[in-house]
Amino acid sequence: MDASTRTFLQHRARIRGIAYRMLGSLADADDLVQDVWLRWRECADAEVRTPEAWLVTAATRLAIDRLRSLQRSREHYPGLWLPEPVLGDGSAAESPEDELERLGEVSMALQALLERLTPAARAAFLLREVFELDYDELAGILGKSPAGCRQLVSRAKAALGEEARRGDAPAAEHERLLAAFARATAAGDFGPIQALLAADASLQGDGGGQVASVPHPLRGARRIAQLYFANALRWAGRLRWEPVTLNGRPGLLRFVDGRLESAQSFEFENGRILRIGVQRNPAKLARLQAAWQARG
Structure with missing residues (x-):
């Protein structure tokens, strides 16, 4: 296994977690991971100062584009839309599903609420509130100023309303x-x-x-x-x-x-x-x- 592949596999769980949180589908998340992998291989010989930042940025931008298409199709979805549920395996072994859980818990209910947001607002909210990136990191990923990212997250919280903040219990x-x-x-x-x-x-x-x-x-x-x-x-x-x-x-x-x-x-x-x-x-x-x- 070459160094480029090892680097990608090291960050694959994070990429898949972002893709699933954005798209609500494991199949779509896996397709996006493959797209990121292909792009990573194309640029792997070039100097990338911070591979994780490059991979998260690529995954987020691809997810924003993919979500725009998905949201158009979901406008014609029959009935209510809920995300694909992810099952924990109940053991100490790490499965891809366990990786998703480790990367921050986003309930099915909250993921359904996230459908209210634009793709960019959803990305900003998830990266800030779930993956805990700071606003400077957000700015680099989304191509906006830190102040603009702060405003995007604030608007996302307002759009989600009180529903997104209720419901916590041990x-x-x-x-x-x-x-x-x-x-x-x-x-x-x-x-x-x-x-x-x-x-x-x-x-x-x-x-x-x-x-x-x-x-x-x-x-x-x-x-x-x-x-x-x-x-x-x-x-x-x-x-x-x-x-x-x-x-x-x-x-x-x-x-x-x-x-x-x-x-x-x-x-x-x-x-x-x-x-x-x-x-x-x-x-x-x-x-x-x-x-x-x-x-x-």
């Missing part, structure tokens, strides 16, 4: 609440289901036009509890929940008749479930399902 609290939620929804206990939800809870679902899902965000504890209660009646005795790590945070996989039906992410506030993301699109579950089956 992992142990997440796991306790999710275990209670799984028990209540499997049993069809309407009262406990509703009690676990915040009064202003919201639920988004993504079926990709391939399977049924909610066409608009569902809001309010009672309406969401009714949905889970109805599912419990529909799938009585056929439903199984599995606790997992999704996008670096505790989540649940729902199985019906032993088949993966959805991957569900949760955010919490004050001991209640605040937001739920239900990914049902088979195309976005395929990689996760393969990873789950590989566990045996």
Whole structure:
């Protein structure tokens, strides 16, 4: 392995993490990593003073261009759009998915909110708030002044609103609440289901036009509890929940008749479930399902 390849592999996790956070798709992220690799090989013989900065800059600029195209196509996406969920492998071994988690936790809910931003604003927000680059570094990557980058991040936060800042809780609290939620929804206990939800809870679902899902965000504890209660009646005795790590945070996989039906992410506030993301699109579950089956 030559020095150029070793350098690229050293920073590959960071490049892939940026690409996934920007694009919301592991397949698109892997394509972008390959594009960065090809460009790196073309310039590898030239003197690059700071390889990491070069690679992050290349990845970010390619991701901005790719996201512009994706956002145009997502305007015609059937129903609500949610990112592809990333499954943690639950072991000490480092998989590409683990690399993504190490590079900063961005929940599925926050990634969905990031769709509100322009590609440049999304890049500025992620590089600053998730990857913790300073404004001078941002300026070099985005081709703007540090003051301009600061303003871009500020506007991104304003566009995301309070929703992006709510929902933090310790992992142990997440796991306790999710275990209670799984028990209540499997049993069809309407009262406990509703009690676990915040009064202003919201639920988004993504079926990709391939399977049924909610066409608009569902809001309010009672309406969401009714949905889970109805599912419990529909799938009585056929439903199984599995606790997992999704996008670096505790989540649940729902199985019906032993088949993966959805991957569900949760955010919490004050001991209640605040937001739920239900990914049902088979195309976005395929990689996760393969990873789950590989566990045996």
